[in-house]
Amino acid sequence: MEDEEKILLKGNIAIAKAAINAGCECYFGYPITPQSEIGEYLSKAMIEEGRIFIPCESELAAINMVIGAGSTGTKAMTSSSSCGIALMQEAISAMYCQQVPGVIVSVMRGGPGLGNIAPSQGDYNQACYGGGNGDYKVIVLSPSTIQESIDLTYLSFHLAFKYRCPVILLADGILGQMMEPCSINKNPYNDYDYNIEKWALNGAKNREPRNLVSLHMDLGELEKLNYDLNKKFLEIEKNEIRYEIFLTDDANIIITAFGTVARVAKTAVKQAREMGIKVGLFRPITLSPFPSNKLGNLICSNVKIVLDVEMNLGQMLKDVRSSVFGKCAVKFMGKPGGGIINSDEILEKIIDINNNIES
Protein backbone atom coordinates (compact mmCIF):
# COMPACT_ATOMS: atom_id res chain seq x y z
CA MET A 1 0.00 0.00 0.00
CA GLU A 2 3.04 2.30 -0.40
CA ASP A 3 1.66 4.67 -3.00
CA GLU A 4 -2.05 4.06 -2.50
CA GLU A 5 -4.22 7.12 -2.47
CA LYS A 6 -5.15 8.20 1.05
CA ILE A 7 -8.75 9.10 1.76
CA LEU A 8 -10.48 10.25 4.92
CA LEU A 9 -12.90 7.57 6.08
CA LYS A 10 -15.05 6.75 9.06
CA GLY A 11 -14.11 3.37 10.53
CA ASN A 12 -17.46 1.70 9.88
CA ILE A 13 -17.45 2.86 6.25
CA ALA A 14 -13.88 1.65 5.82
CA ILE A 15 -14.89 -1.85 6.97
CA ALA A 16 -17.86 -1.81 4.58
CA LYS A 17 -15.68 -0.72 1.66
CA ALA A 18 -13.10 -3.37 2.50
CA ALA A 19 -15.84 -6.03 2.58
CA ILE A 20 -16.84 -5.06 -0.96
CA ASN A 21 -13.20 -5.20 -2.01
CA ALA A 22 -12.74 -8.56 -0.31
CA GLY A 23 -15.43 -10.01 -2.58
CA CYS A 24 -18.20 -10.19 0.00
CA GLU A 25 -21.23 -11.29 -2.05
CA CYS A 26 -23.88 -11.09 0.68
CA TYR A 27 -24.47 -8.79 3.63
CA PHE A 28 -27.18 -9.56 6.16
CA GLY A 29 -27.70 -7.22 9.11
CA TYR A 30 -29.88 -5.57 11.71
CA PRO A 31 -29.19 -2.02 12.89
CA ILE A 32 -27.51 -1.29 16.21
CA THR A 33 -25.39 1.64 17.35
CA PRO A 34 -22.41 2.15 17.00
CA GLN A 35 -22.08 0.16 13.77
CA SER A 36 -25.21 0.99 11.77
CA GLU A 37 -23.23 2.83 9.07
CA ILE A 38 -21.84 -0.52 7.88
CA GLY A 39 -25.31 -1.69 6.88
CA GLU A 40 -26.35 1.74 5.63
CA TYR A 41 -23.34 1.96 3.33
CA LEU A 42 -23.74 -1.60 2.07
CA SER A 43 -27.49 -1.16 1.42
CA LYS A 44 -26.43 1.03 -1.50
CA ALA A 45 -23.03 -0.31 -2.43
CA MET A 46 -24.01 -3.99 -2.54
CA ILE A 47 -26.98 -3.28 -4.78
CA GLU A 48 -24.85 -1.12 -7.09
CA GLU A 49 -22.38 -4.02 -7.30
CA GLY A 50 -25.19 -6.45 -8.12
CA ARG A 51 -24.66 -8.27 -4.83
CA ILE A 52 -27.01 -9.29 -2.02
CA PHE A 53 -28.13 -7.02 0.83
CA ILE A 54 -30.92 -8.04 3.20
CA PRO A 55 -32.14 -5.89 6.11
CA CYS A 56 -33.03 -8.71 8.49
CA GLU A 57 -35.76 -9.17 11.09
CA SER A 58 -33.15 -9.86 13.78
CA GLU A 59 -29.50 -10.68 14.41
CA LEU A 60 -30.60 -14.32 14.61
CA ALA A 61 -31.84 -14.11 11.04
CA ALA A 62 -28.71 -12.27 9.91
CA ILE A 63 -26.19 -14.79 11.19
CA ASN A 64 -28.27 -17.73 9.97
CA MET A 65 -28.44 -16.19 6.50
CA VAL A 66 -24.64 -15.95 6.67
CA ILE A 67 -24.63 -19.70 7.36
CA GLY A 68 -26.88 -20.34 4.36
CA ALA A 69 -24.72 -18.31 1.98
CA GLY A 70 -21.50 -19.65 3.53
CA SER A 71 -22.69 -23.23 3.02
CA THR A 72 -22.71 -22.65 -0.76
CA GLY A 73 -19.15 -21.30 -0.57
CA THR A 74 -20.27 -17.69 -0.92
CA LYS A 75 -18.50 -14.91 0.97
CA ALA A 76 -21.01 -13.45 3.41
CA MET A 77 -20.86 -11.07 6.33
CA THR A 78 -22.95 -9.63 9.12
CA SER A 79 -22.14 -6.87 11.57
CA SER A 80 -23.52 -5.90 14.93
CA SER A 81 -22.64 -4.77 18.42
CA SER A 82 -22.61 -6.26 21.91
CA CYS A 83 -26.22 -7.33 22.62
CA GLY A 84 -26.75 -8.09 18.93
CA ILE A 85 -23.66 -10.30 18.87
CA ALA A 86 -25.03 -12.00 22.01
CA LEU A 87 -28.01 -13.18 19.95
CA MET A 88 -25.68 -14.74 17.38
CA GLN A 89 -23.79 -17.01 19.74
CA GLU A 90 -25.77 -20.19 19.08
CA ALA A 91 -25.21 -19.83 15.35
CA ILE A 92 -21.49 -19.10 15.77
CA SER A 93 -21.09 -22.38 17.65
CA ALA A 94 -23.02 -24.12 14.85
CA MET A 95 -20.81 -22.51 12.18
CA TYR A 96 -17.71 -23.90 13.88
CA CYS A 97 -19.32 -27.35 14.08
CA GLN A 98 -20.70 -27.27 10.51
CA GLN A 99 -17.43 -25.79 9.19
CA VAL A 100 -19.22 -22.97 7.43
CA PRO A 101 -17.13 -19.85 6.70
CA GLY A 102 -18.43 -16.38 7.49
CA VAL A 103 -17.37 -13.00 8.85
CA ILE A 104 -18.93 -11.28 11.85
CA VAL A 105 -17.98 -7.67 12.52
CA SER A 106 -18.47 -6.76 16.18
CA VAL A 107 -18.22 -3.08 17.09
CA MET A 108 -18.32 -3.09 20.88
CA ARG A 109 -20.46 -0.74 23.00
CA GLY A 110 -20.86 -0.49 26.75
CA GLY A 111 -22.48 -3.38 28.62
CA PRO A 112 -23.77 -5.46 30.31
CA GLY A 113 -27.38 -5.57 29.16
CA LEU A 114 -28.38 -2.87 26.74
CA GLY A 115 -25.61 -0.88 28.41
CA ASN A 116 -24.91 2.33 26.54
CA ILE A 117 -23.58 3.38 23.14
CA ALA A 118 -20.16 4.51 24.35
CA PRO A 119 -17.06 2.67 23.10
CA SER A 120 -16.01 -0.32 25.16
CA GLN A 121 -13.93 -3.49 25.11
CA GLY A 122 -16.43 -5.35 27.26
CA ASP A 123 -16.94 -8.10 24.69
CA TYR A 124 -13.46 -9.60 24.63
CA ASN A 125 -14.81 -12.63 26.47
CA GLN A 126 -17.92 -12.75 24.27
CA ALA A 127 -15.80 -12.83 21.13
CA CYS A 128 -12.96 -15.08 22.29
CA TYR A 129 -14.78 -17.38 24.68
CA GLY A 130 -18.28 -16.95 23.35
CA GLY A 131 -21.69 -17.69 24.71
CA GLY A 132 -22.29 -20.56 22.33
CA ASN A 133 -22.34 -24.14 23.50
CA GLY A 134 -19.64 -26.78 23.36
CA ASP A 135 -15.89 -26.92 22.75
CA TYR A 136 -15.65 -24.35 20.02
CA LYS A 137 -13.24 -21.58 19.20
CA VAL A 138 -13.40 -18.56 16.97
CA ILE A 139 -10.70 -16.58 15.22
CA VAL A 140 -10.87 -13.05 16.62
CA LEU A 141 -8.98 -10.19 14.97
CA SER A 142 -8.46 -6.85 16.68
CA PRO A 143 -7.60 -3.70 14.70
CA SER A 144 -6.25 -0.56 16.36
CA THR A 145 -6.39 1.85 13.41
CA ILE A 146 -8.81 2.32 10.55
CA GLN A 147 -6.17 1.17 8.06
CA GLU A 148 -5.83 -1.99 10.10
CA SER A 149 -9.63 -2.39 10.16
CA ILE A 150 -9.44 -2.53 6.36
CA ASP A 151 -6.51 -4.95 6.27
CA LEU A 152 -8.07 -7.21 8.90
CA THR A 153 -11.39 -7.25 7.04
CA TYR A 154 -9.50 -8.80 4.13
CA LEU A 155 -7.79 -11.20 6.52
CA SER A 156 -11.14 -12.11 8.14
CA PHE A 157 -12.57 -13.33 4.82
CA HIS A 158 -9.29 -15.04 3.98
CA LEU A 159 -9.07 -16.99 7.23
CA ALA A 160 -12.80 -17.81 7.26
CA PHE A 161 -12.46 -19.49 3.87
CA LYS A 162 -8.97 -20.90 4.34
CA TYR A 163 -10.10 -22.74 7.48
CA ARG A 164 -13.88 -22.89 6.91
CA CYS A 165 -14.80 -21.28 10.21
CA PRO A 166 -16.38 -18.15 11.67
CA VAL A 167 -14.10 -15.13 12.07
CA ILE A 168 -14.94 -12.16 14.29
CA LEU A 169 -13.49 -8.76 13.50
CA LEU A 170 -13.59 -7.10 16.92
CA ALA A 171 -13.59 -3.31 16.84
CA ASP A 172 -14.98 -0.81 19.32
CA GLY A 173 -17.16 2.28 19.08
CA ILE A 174 -14.14 4.59 18.76
CA LEU A 175 -12.78 2.68 15.75
CA GLY A 176 -16.25 2.52 14.23
CA GLN A 177 -17.03 6.21 14.60
CA MET A 178 -13.71 8.04 14.20
CA MET A 179 -12.32 9.27 10.89
CA GLU A 180 -8.76 8.75 9.75
CA PRO A 181 -6.76 8.88 6.52
CA CYS A 182 -6.42 5.41 5.06
CA SER A 183 -6.31 3.65 1.73
CA ILE A 184 -8.59 0.97 0.38
CA ASN A 185 -5.73 -1.08 -0.95
CA LYS A 186 -6.04 -4.24 -3.04
CA ASN A 187 -7.25 -7.35 -1.28
CA PRO A 188 -3.98 -9.31 -0.98
CA TYR A 189 -5.84 -12.65 -1.03
CA ASN A 190 -7.62 -12.10 -4.34
CA ASP A 191 -5.86 -14.98 -6.07
CA TYR A 192 -6.00 -17.48 -3.22
CA ASP A 193 -7.68 -20.78 -4.13
CA TYR A 194 -9.96 -21.90 -1.32
CA ASN A 195 -11.01 -25.18 -3.03
CA ILE A 196 -14.67 -24.34 -2.50
CA GLU A 197 -15.76 -26.94 -5.07
CA LYS A 198 -14.48 -29.67 -2.74
CA TRP A 199 -16.99 -29.00 0.01
CA ALA A 200 -19.60 -26.35 -0.85
CA LEU A 201 -23.25 -27.28 -1.40
CA ASN A 202 -24.48 -26.78 -4.96
CA GLY A 203 -26.67 -29.83 -5.50
CA ALA A 204 -25.49 -33.45 -5.58
CA LYS A 205 -25.20 -33.67 -9.36
CA ASN A 206 -22.93 -36.53 -10.49
CA ARG A 207 -21.33 -36.75 -7.09
CA GLU A 208 -22.05 -38.03 -3.59
CA PRO A 209 -24.38 -35.82 -1.56
CA ARG A 210 -22.79 -33.50 0.97
CA ASN A 211 -24.10 -32.23 4.25
CA LEU A 212 -23.14 -29.45 6.61
CA VAL A 213 -25.05 -30.22 9.78
CA SER A 214 -24.37 -29.92 13.48
CA LEU A 215 -26.24 -32.88 14.99
CA HIS A 216 -24.01 -35.95 15.21
CA MET A 217 -25.78 -38.70 17.13
CA ASP A 218 -23.80 -41.81 16.11
CA LEU A 219 -21.65 -43.35 18.80
CA GLY A 220 -18.29 -41.57 18.96
CA GLU A 221 -19.06 -39.40 15.92
CA LEU A 222 -19.17 -36.10 17.79
CA GLU A 223 -16.14 -36.95 19.89
CA LYS A 224 -14.08 -37.54 16.76
CA LEU A 225 -15.39 -34.37 15.13
CA ASN A 226 -14.37 -32.37 18.19
CA TYR A 227 -10.82 -33.76 17.99
CA ASP A 228 -10.66 -33.00 14.25
CA LEU A 229 -11.91 -29.45 14.70
CA ASN A 230 -9.53 -28.86 17.59
CA LYS A 231 -6.65 -30.09 15.44
CA LYS A 232 -7.66 -27.53 12.84
CA PHE A 233 -7.61 -24.79 15.46
CA LEU A 234 -4.13 -25.87 16.61
CA GLU A 235 -3.07 -25.48 12.97
CA ILE A 236 -4.57 -21.96 12.98
CA GLU A 237 -2.62 -21.24 16.16
CA LYS A 238 0.58 -22.41 14.49
CA ASN A 239 0.10 -20.41 11.28
CA GLU A 240 -1.97 -17.34 11.99
CA ILE A 241 -0.85 -15.70 15.23
CA ARG A 242 -0.38 -11.97 14.75
CA TYR A 243 0.82 -9.33 17.21
CA GLU A 244 2.77 -6.09 17.46
CA ILE A 245 5.67 -5.39 19.78
CA PHE A 246 6.91 -1.88 20.43
CA LEU A 247 10.10 -0.98 22.36
CA THR A 248 10.09 -4.15 24.46
CA ASP A 249 13.77 -5.12 24.02
CA ASP A 250 15.16 -3.43 27.14
CA ALA A 251 11.82 -2.85 28.89
CA ASN A 252 11.31 -3.10 32.64
CA ILE A 253 7.62 -2.55 32.16
CA ILE A 254 5.52 -4.11 29.40
CA ILE A 255 2.04 -2.85 28.69
CA THR A 256 -0.44 -5.27 27.19
CA ALA A 257 -3.44 -3.80 25.40
CA PHE A 258 -5.54 -4.44 22.30
CA GLY A 259 -7.49 -2.35 19.82
CA THR A 260 -8.01 1.33 20.52
CA VAL A 261 -6.47 1.12 23.99
CA ALA A 262 -3.22 -0.25 22.54
CA ARG A 263 -2.98 2.81 20.37
CA VAL A 264 -3.56 5.14 23.32
CA ALA A 265 -1.02 3.15 25.32
CA LYS A 266 1.54 3.53 22.53
CA THR A 267 1.36 7.31 22.96
CA ALA A 268 1.93 6.90 26.70
CA VAL A 269 4.87 4.56 26.04
CA LYS A 270 6.49 7.13 23.73
CA GLN A 271 6.02 9.88 26.33
CA ALA A 272 7.44 7.67 29.09
CA ARG A 273 10.43 6.76 26.92
CA GLU A 274 11.16 10.48 26.51
CA MET A 275 11.28 10.62 30.31
CA GLY A 276 13.79 7.76 30.30
CA ILE A 277 11.42 5.07 31.53
CA LYS A 278 12.07 1.67 29.98
CA VAL A 279 8.59 0.68 28.96
CA GLY A 280 7.31 -1.25 25.93
CA LEU A 281 4.03 -2.44 24.47
CA PHE A 282 2.70 -5.83 23.46
CA ARG A 283 -0.43 -5.73 21.31
CA PRO A 284 -2.13 -8.98 20.30
CA ILE A 285 -3.81 -8.70 16.89
CA THR A 286 -5.21 -12.23 16.97
CA LEU A 287 -7.04 -12.19 20.30
CA SER A 288 -8.05 -15.76 19.59
CA PRO A 289 -5.85 -17.68 19.19
CA PHE A 290 -3.99 -15.54 21.73
CA PRO A 291 -0.24 -15.06 21.15
CA SER A 292 0.62 -16.63 24.51
CA ASN A 293 4.08 -17.90 23.61
CA LYS A 294 5.09 -14.60 22.05
CA LEU A 295 4.11 -12.67 25.16
CA GLY A 296 5.60 -15.30 27.47
CA ASN A 297 8.93 -15.16 25.63
CA LEU A 298 9.12 -11.40 26.13
CA ILE A 299 9.14 -11.83 29.88
CA CYS A 300 12.90 -12.04 30.54
CA SER A 301 14.78 -11.05 33.68
CA ASN A 302 14.66 -7.28 33.11
CA VAL A 303 10.85 -7.26 32.90
CA LYS A 304 9.59 -6.42 36.40
CA ILE A 305 5.96 -5.72 35.74
CA VAL A 306 3.36 -6.27 33.06
CA LEU A 307 0.56 -3.69 33.04
CA ASP A 308 -2.59 -4.85 31.27
CA VAL A 309 -4.83 -1.96 30.16
CA GLU A 310 -8.36 -2.51 28.84
CA MET A 311 -11.68 -0.70 28.50
CA ASN A 312 -13.35 -3.29 30.73
CA LEU A 313 -12.75 -4.84 34.16
CA GLY A 314 -9.98 -7.17 33.02
CA GLN A 315 -11.12 -9.66 30.41
CA MET A 316 -7.89 -10.18 28.45
CA LEU A 317 -6.15 -10.13 31.83
CA LYS A 318 -6.47 -13.86 32.36
CA ASP A 319 -4.87 -14.59 28.98
CA VAL A 320 -2.06 -12.17 29.87
CA ARG A 321 -1.59 -13.81 33.27
CA SER A 322 -1.48 -17.31 31.84
CA SER A 323 1.02 -16.17 29.19
CA VAL A 324 3.26 -14.45 31.75
CA PHE A 325 2.98 -17.63 33.80
CA GLY A 326 4.09 -16.07 37.08
CA LYS A 327 7.44 -14.88 35.71
CA CYS A 328 6.69 -11.33 36.88
CA ALA A 329 3.89 -9.35 38.50
CA VAL A 330 0.85 -8.45 36.40
CA LYS A 331 -1.08 -5.28 37.20
CA PHE A 332 -4.34 -4.14 35.71
CA MET A 333 -5.82 -0.81 34.80
CA GLY A 334 -9.25 -0.51 33.20
CA LYS A 335 -12.61 1.18 32.90
CA PRO A 336 -15.92 -0.61 32.31
CA GLY A 337 -19.26 0.49 30.90
CA GLY A 338 -18.05 2.85 28.21
CA GLY A 339 -15.36 4.61 30.26
CA ILE A 340 -12.52 5.75 28.00
CA ILE A 341 -8.88 5.66 29.07
CA ASN A 342 -6.61 8.46 27.90
CA SER A 343 -2.84 8.44 27.47
CA ASP A 344 -2.22 10.76 30.44
CA GLU A 345 -3.83 8.25 32.77
CA ILE A 346 -1.70 5.45 31.39
CA LEU A 347 1.43 7.60 31.58
CA GLU A 348 0.68 8.45 35.20
CA LYS A 349 0.34 4.75 35.98
CA ILE A 350 3.62 3.97 34.18
CA ILE A 351 5.44 6.66 36.19
CA ASP A 352 3.92 5.33 39.39
CA ILE A 353 4.94 1.74 38.61
CA ASN A 354 8.41 2.87 37.57
CA ASN A 355 8.92 4.77 40.84
CA ASN A 356 7.97 1.65 42.78
CA ILE A 357 10.39 -0.51 40.76
CA GLU A 358 13.25 1.92 41.39
CA SER A 359 12.56 2.39 45.09
Add this chain to the structure above:
Amino acid sequence: MEKLVYQESKCFIENFKYTFCPGCGHGYVLGIIAQLIDEFNIQGETIAVSSVGCSIFLEKFFKLDVVGASHGRSPCVATGVKRSKPNKFVFTYQGDGDALTIGFNETCHTALRGENITTICINNTNFGMTGGQASATSLPNQKTKTTPFGRDVSKYGYPIKAAEMVATCDGAAFVARCAVGSSKLYDDTKKILKKAFQNQINNVGYSFVEVLSSCPTNWGMSPVDANRHIVENVSKYYKLGVFKDITS
Protein backbone atom coordinates in the same frame (compact mmCIF):
# COMPACT_ATOMS: atom_id res chain seq x y z
CA MET B 1 -47.70 -60.16 -17.06
CA GLU B 2 -45.72 -58.08 -14.57
CA LYS B 3 -47.08 -54.76 -13.50
CA LEU B 4 -45.01 -52.14 -11.67
CA VAL B 5 -46.90 -51.27 -8.51
CA TYR B 6 -44.19 -49.46 -6.57
CA GLN B 7 -40.79 -48.06 -7.29
CA GLU B 8 -38.54 -46.57 -4.66
CA SER B 9 -37.59 -42.97 -5.41
CA LYS B 10 -34.10 -42.48 -6.79
CA CYS B 11 -33.81 -39.65 -4.31
CA PHE B 12 -33.63 -42.03 -1.36
CA ILE B 13 -30.35 -43.45 -0.09
CA GLU B 14 -30.22 -47.24 -0.64
CA ASN B 15 -31.43 -49.23 2.36
CA PHE B 16 -32.07 -46.09 4.39
CA LYS B 17 -33.82 -46.51 7.70
CA TYR B 18 -36.34 -43.98 8.95
CA THR B 19 -35.69 -42.72 12.46
CA PHE B 20 -39.43 -42.36 13.09
CA CYS B 21 -41.85 -44.24 15.36
CA PRO B 22 -44.28 -46.70 13.74
CA GLY B 23 -47.23 -44.87 12.20
CA CYS B 24 -45.51 -41.48 12.15
CA GLY B 25 -46.68 -39.12 9.41
CA HIS B 26 -43.19 -37.85 8.52
CA GLY B 27 -42.51 -40.87 6.32
CA TYR B 28 -45.49 -40.17 4.06
CA VAL B 29 -44.44 -36.57 3.48
CA LEU B 30 -40.77 -37.37 2.94
CA GLY B 31 -41.90 -40.00 0.45
CA ILE B 32 -43.91 -37.40 -1.46
CA ILE B 33 -40.95 -35.00 -1.45
CA ALA B 34 -38.71 -37.74 -2.88
CA GLN B 35 -41.26 -38.55 -5.60
CA LEU B 36 -41.59 -34.89 -6.56
CA ILE B 37 -37.82 -34.46 -6.75
CA ASP B 38 -37.83 -37.43 -9.16
CA GLU B 39 -40.74 -36.06 -11.16
CA PHE B 40 -39.20 -32.62 -11.54
CA ASN B 41 -35.76 -34.22 -12.05
CA ILE B 42 -34.09 -31.80 -9.62
CA GLN B 43 -32.08 -34.15 -7.38
CA GLY B 44 -28.79 -32.66 -8.58
CA GLU B 45 -30.06 -29.10 -8.25
CA THR B 46 -31.57 -29.29 -4.78
CA ILE B 47 -30.24 -28.00 -1.49
CA ALA B 48 -32.38 -29.07 1.45
CA VAL B 49 -32.40 -27.20 4.74
CA SER B 50 -33.12 -29.33 7.78
CA SER B 51 -34.44 -28.07 11.09
CA VAL B 52 -34.58 -29.16 14.72
CA GLY B 53 -37.05 -31.84 15.75
CA CYS B 54 -38.02 -35.17 14.21
CA SER B 55 -37.58 -33.36 10.89
CA ILE B 56 -33.82 -33.13 11.34
CA PHE B 57 -32.22 -36.18 9.71
CA LEU B 58 -32.75 -35.38 6.02
CA GLU B 59 -29.19 -36.39 5.13
CA LYS B 60 -29.87 -39.89 6.48
CA PHE B 61 -32.65 -40.49 3.92
CA PHE B 62 -32.06 -38.30 0.88
CA LYS B 63 -29.31 -38.25 -1.74
CA LEU B 64 -29.40 -34.48 -1.47
CA ASP B 65 -27.05 -31.75 -0.33
CA VAL B 66 -28.27 -30.77 3.13
CA VAL B 67 -27.44 -27.83 5.37
CA GLY B 68 -28.62 -27.86 8.97
CA ALA B 69 -30.11 -24.93 10.83
CA SER B 70 -30.45 -23.96 14.47
CA HIS B 71 -33.91 -24.32 16.00
CA GLY B 72 -36.39 -22.14 14.11
CA ARG B 73 -33.88 -20.59 11.74
CA SER B 74 -34.05 -22.77 8.64
CA PRO B 75 -35.97 -20.13 6.64
CA CYS B 76 -33.00 -17.80 7.23
CA VAL B 77 -30.45 -20.44 6.26
CA ALA B 78 -32.57 -21.20 3.18
CA THR B 79 -32.68 -17.48 2.37
CA GLY B 80 -28.88 -17.35 2.46
CA VAL B 81 -28.66 -20.44 0.24
CA LYS B 82 -31.25 -19.26 -2.29
CA ARG B 83 -29.96 -15.69 -2.54
CA SER B 84 -26.42 -16.93 -3.13
CA LYS B 85 -27.52 -19.72 -5.52
CA PRO B 86 -30.81 -18.51 -7.07
CA ASN B 87 -30.86 -21.31 -9.64
CA LYS B 88 -30.91 -24.10 -7.08
CA PHE B 89 -34.09 -25.66 -5.71
CA VAL B 90 -34.20 -24.89 -1.97
CA PHE B 91 -36.70 -26.23 0.53
CA THR B 92 -36.99 -26.21 4.31
CA TYR B 93 -38.44 -29.20 6.11
CA GLN B 94 -39.65 -28.18 9.57
CA GLY B 95 -42.00 -29.19 12.31
CA ASP B 96 -44.55 -27.06 14.16
CA GLY B 97 -42.13 -26.62 17.06
CA ASP B 98 -39.49 -25.26 14.70
CA ALA B 99 -41.46 -23.21 12.18
CA LEU B 100 -44.47 -22.14 14.23
CA THR B 101 -43.27 -22.01 17.85
CA ILE B 102 -39.65 -20.90 18.19
CA GLY B 103 -39.28 -19.76 14.58
CA PHE B 104 -42.57 -18.15 13.62
CA ASN B 105 -40.95 -14.72 13.33
CA GLU B 106 -38.52 -16.11 10.76
CA THR B 107 -41.34 -17.95 8.96
CA CYS B 108 -43.39 -14.74 8.61
CA HIS B 109 -40.49 -12.53 7.54
CA THR B 110 -39.39 -15.07 4.95
CA ALA B 111 -42.95 -15.03 3.62
CA LEU B 112 -43.03 -11.23 3.71
CA ARG B 113 -39.81 -11.03 1.72
CA GLY B 114 -41.31 -13.44 -0.77
CA GLU B 115 -38.21 -15.61 -0.82
CA ASN B 116 -38.45 -18.01 -3.73
CA ILE B 117 -38.21 -21.11 -1.54
CA THR B 118 -40.59 -23.84 -0.44
CA THR B 119 -41.37 -24.52 3.22
CA ILE B 120 -42.92 -27.80 4.27
CA CYS B 121 -44.10 -27.65 7.86
CA ILE B 122 -45.21 -30.85 9.57
CA ASN B 123 -47.80 -30.01 12.22
CA ASN B 124 -48.31 -32.89 14.65
CA THR B 125 -49.49 -30.62 17.47
CA ASN B 126 -46.60 -31.32 19.84
CA PHE B 127 -42.83 -31.36 20.31
CA GLY B 128 -42.33 -34.92 19.06
CA MET B 129 -38.61 -35.40 19.32
CA THR B 130 -38.31 -34.30 22.94
CA GLY B 131 -41.10 -36.63 23.96
CA GLY B 132 -44.44 -34.93 23.46
CA GLN B 133 -44.53 -31.55 25.18
CA ALA B 134 -47.07 -28.88 24.25
CA SER B 135 -46.14 -26.70 21.27
CA ALA B 136 -47.85 -23.59 19.90
CA THR B 137 -50.11 -25.87 17.84
CA SER B 138 -51.34 -28.20 20.60
CA LEU B 139 -55.13 -28.31 20.45
CA PRO B 140 -57.39 -26.90 23.20
CA ASN B 141 -57.65 -29.51 25.95
CA GLN B 142 -54.93 -31.66 24.34
CA LYS B 143 -53.04 -33.65 26.94
CA THR B 144 -49.28 -33.47 26.48
CA LYS B 145 -46.25 -33.97 28.73
CA THR B 146 -46.46 -30.29 29.74
CA THR B 147 -50.25 -29.96 29.69
CA PRO B 148 -51.12 -33.06 31.73
CA PHE B 149 -54.59 -31.67 32.47
CA GLY B 150 -55.15 -30.70 28.86
CA ARG B 151 -54.24 -27.41 27.18
CA ASP B 152 -56.15 -24.80 29.13
CA VAL B 153 -56.48 -21.90 26.69
CA SER B 154 -57.29 -19.49 29.52
CA LYS B 155 -53.81 -20.13 30.93
CA TYR B 156 -51.67 -21.10 27.93
CA GLY B 157 -53.39 -19.32 25.08
CA TYR B 158 -54.79 -20.58 21.82
CA PRO B 159 -53.18 -22.72 19.13
CA ILE B 160 -51.54 -20.93 16.22
CA LYS B 161 -53.36 -21.16 12.91
CA ALA B 162 -50.21 -20.66 10.93
CA ALA B 163 -51.42 -21.11 7.36
CA GLU B 164 -54.12 -18.48 7.85
CA MET B 165 -51.57 -16.08 9.36
CA VAL B 166 -48.86 -16.68 6.74
CA ALA B 167 -51.50 -16.12 4.05
CA THR B 168 -51.85 -12.52 5.30
CA CYS B 169 -48.21 -11.87 4.33
CA ASP B 170 -48.25 -10.00 1.05
CA GLY B 171 -44.99 -11.63 -0.04
CA ALA B 172 -46.37 -15.17 0.16
CA ALA B 173 -47.30 -16.70 -3.21
CA PHE B 174 -48.89 -19.96 -2.14
CA VAL B 175 -50.14 -20.99 1.28
CA ALA B 176 -51.99 -24.20 1.96
CA ARG B 177 -52.83 -26.69 4.68
CA CYS B 178 -53.18 -30.37 3.91
CA ALA B 179 -52.95 -33.58 5.91
CA VAL B 180 -51.80 -37.17 5.85
CA GLY B 181 -54.15 -39.61 7.56
CA SER B 182 -56.09 -41.21 4.73
CA SER B 183 -55.31 -42.11 1.13
CA LYS B 184 -57.52 -39.26 -0.06
CA LEU B 185 -55.71 -36.74 2.15
CA TYR B 186 -52.38 -38.19 1.00
CA ASP B 187 -53.28 -37.64 -2.65
CA ASP B 188 -54.39 -34.06 -1.94
CA THR B 189 -51.15 -33.42 -0.07
CA LYS B 190 -49.12 -34.61 -3.03
CA LYS B 191 -51.02 -32.27 -5.34
CA ILE B 192 -50.46 -29.31 -3.03
CA LEU B 193 -46.76 -30.06 -2.55
CA LYS B 194 -46.35 -30.46 -6.29
CA LYS B 195 -47.80 -26.99 -6.73
CA ALA B 196 -45.45 -25.62 -4.07
CA PHE B 197 -42.47 -27.17 -5.87
CA GLN B 198 -43.65 -25.99 -9.28
CA ASN B 199 -44.01 -22.44 -7.94
CA GLN B 200 -40.35 -22.25 -6.98
CA ILE B 201 -39.25 -23.70 -10.32
CA ASN B 202 -41.42 -21.05 -12.02
CA ASN B 203 -39.89 -18.32 -9.79
CA VAL B 204 -43.33 -17.48 -8.42
CA GLY B 205 -42.10 -16.86 -4.86
CA TYR B 206 -42.63 -18.18 -1.37
CA SER B 207 -44.73 -21.30 -0.86
CA PHE B 208 -45.76 -22.48 2.59
CA VAL B 209 -47.41 -25.84 3.08
CA GLU B 210 -48.57 -26.92 6.53
CA VAL B 211 -49.15 -30.67 6.70
CA LEU B 212 -51.23 -32.06 9.56
CA SER B 213 -49.51 -35.25 10.52
CA SER B 214 -49.78 -38.01 13.07
CA CYS B 215 -47.68 -38.62 16.18
CA PRO B 216 -49.06 -41.91 17.55
CA THR B 217 -46.38 -42.33 20.22
CA ASN B 218 -46.89 -38.95 21.85
CA TRP B 219 -50.62 -38.89 21.28
CA GLY B 220 -50.85 -42.24 23.04
CA MET B 221 -52.77 -43.74 20.13
CA SER B 222 -52.37 -46.62 17.71
CA PRO B 223 -51.31 -45.55 14.20
CA VAL B 224 -54.84 -46.23 12.94
CA ASP B 225 -56.45 -44.19 15.73
CA ALA B 226 -53.93 -41.41 15.16
CA ASN B 227 -54.92 -41.19 11.49
CA ARG B 228 -58.58 -41.15 12.50
CA HIS B 229 -57.80 -38.36 15.00
CA ILE B 230 -56.39 -36.24 12.14
CA VAL B 231 -59.49 -36.77 10.01
CA GLU B 232 -62.05 -36.34 12.79
CA ASN B 233 -60.44 -33.77 15.10
CA VAL B 234 -57.20 -32.09 14.05
CA SER B 235 -58.39 -31.18 10.56
CA LYS B 236 -61.61 -29.77 12.06
CA TYR B 237 -59.67 -27.26 14.18
CA TYR B 238 -57.10 -26.60 11.46
CA LYS B 239 -59.16 -26.21 8.29
CA LEU B 240 -57.69 -27.81 5.20
CA GLY B 241 -57.40 -25.89 1.97
CA VAL B 242 -55.50 -23.37 -0.09
CA PHE B 243 -55.45 -20.03 1.71
CA LYS B 244 -53.56 -18.08 -0.89
CA ASP B 245 -52.52 -18.76 -4.44
CA ILE B 246 -51.35 -15.87 -6.57
CA THR B 247 -51.11 -18.14 -9.61
CA SER B 248 -54.80 -19.03 -9.68
